[in-house]
Amino acid sequence: MKNEKNIKVSNGYMMLFLLLAVIIIMFAGIILFRTPLFLVLVIAVLFIVKGFFIVNPNNSKVLVLFGAYKGTVRENGFFWANPFYSKQRISLRARNFDSERVKVNDKIGNPILINVILVWKVEDTYKAAFDVDQYEEFVRIQTDAAVRKLAGSYSYDNFDDAQEEITLRSGMDEVNEALENEITERLAIAGIKVMEARIGYLAYAPEIANSMLKRQQAVAIVAARKKIVEGAVGMVEDALLKLSQDNIIDFDDDKKASMVSNLMVVLCGDKEATPVINTGTLHS
Incomplete structure (x- = not known):
């Protein structure tokens, strides 16, 4: 497998001056010597003209001669090369x-x-x-x-x-x-x-987008509930510990269960709790 190789070609401006010289010689010969033999120089003019090409910035020309790769011109400017070269433009821009x-x-x-x-x-x-x-x-x-x-x-x-x-x-x-x-x-x-x-x-894809959205929402709700429950359990535990340490009230197992249940409902509920005044005893 071959790789790219750079090729040096002639300066286009020098060949342009040569082209002008050939044209001047051709017309001068026809006028001065009045002979059509100088028309042969038309072939030379066409030959030279076909060899001109331009390479713009961030572009290149790949030169091929009768199926054989001769090289790539990456340099920017006005150039002249063998007129029999075929020239393929390839952009080097991003x-x-x-x-x-x-x-x-x-x-x-x-x-x-x-x-x-x-x-x-x-x-x-x-x-x-x-x-x-x-x-x-x-x-x-x-x-x-x-x-x-x-x-x-x-x-x-x-x-x-x-x-x-x-x-x-x-x-x-x-x-x-x-x-x-x-x-x-x-x-x-x-x-x-x-x-x-x-x-x-x-x-x-559209056919499953709604189902997957519901699934994502369900996962988010479960994760949120899990965090709420974890926080509620910690708060209940701290409340019971604080009440016990300060000797505010003594709880038996039934009272603890009732208080834990009430606090969990208040802390984990979606709506704000509605206070109820108990005018009787704790067990009434």
């Missing part, structure tokens, strides 16, 4: 690629919508021109394949707080790094350098 949203299954089979934002540029013009067919289309297809593979390697989300598994939603840094490595490996054959790759859009 480009953005925002892929389409594709529906894929995550690691546990949930359908999700995902797309990727890719920043890339051509690093090796030989590989981009000759090792793949239409390198821009190659970037699009291979990026799509890498996204599908990545989505199948991770779960969308993790509903178990005790589990520290990397997911598409929670482990963005690790997932984006894995995505960039995967795309870099795939595009290396085309001489493409991946400058950045990251997930741009991530969501459940």
